[in-house]
Amino acid sequence: AQSVTQLGSHVSVSEGALVLLRCNYSSSVPPYLFWYVQYPNQGLQLLLKYTSAATLVKGINGFEAEFKKSETSFHLTKPSAHMSDAAEYFCAVSDQQTGGFKTIFGAGTRLFVKA
């Protein structure tokens, strides 16, 4: 069965520091991978997605993620954190085995940004 593991339910960084949110997935077929962001009391919005093209994917707000098949990872990074990046981030996987209709979400990582 497909699964997603996000390492660390909470991550705290200083403003201007590197952001690294970790995600590992399990899938027996080539996956589609996503990062979503959720601000308090709002729905999720797509940050970026990997769909078997370039392994380094650039998203909105300066975020990017790299697909590493050998490590089954899709970690999210941003070179310099901003206060407005404080939110909860979800990694997700979707593939043919889920019928293309269902996406499996990780438990989420809450990012805190200190001034």
Add this chain to the structure above:
Amino acid sequence: SQTIHQWPATLVQPVGSPLSLECTVEGTSNPNLYWYRQAAGRGLQLLFYSVGIGQISSEVPQNLSASRPQDRQFILSSKKLLLSDSGFYLCAWSQSGTSTDTQYFGPGTRLTVL
């Protein structure tokens, strides 16, 4: 452009009362529709998804039900709410017939059962 609406935004209901949450999508046709629940401090739990009118798949057996009376309308219901039904309910849609399956989420409904 496509938009997704959910209402109400917040709801406080007593235990044992009925529930009806509504979700509508504009600007697309025959979308895949989803209901998720997000409990405090936890990830997203897929409750139901639908690939067409009248077609509902349930992911988690519970006292909730879903219906899709129109192409772009998705309703989440309960006859008798439990305390454990409290949470943040999110509706989402994705394009039918695509394999990339990006989901677009509504603003959510905060449900508190007392």
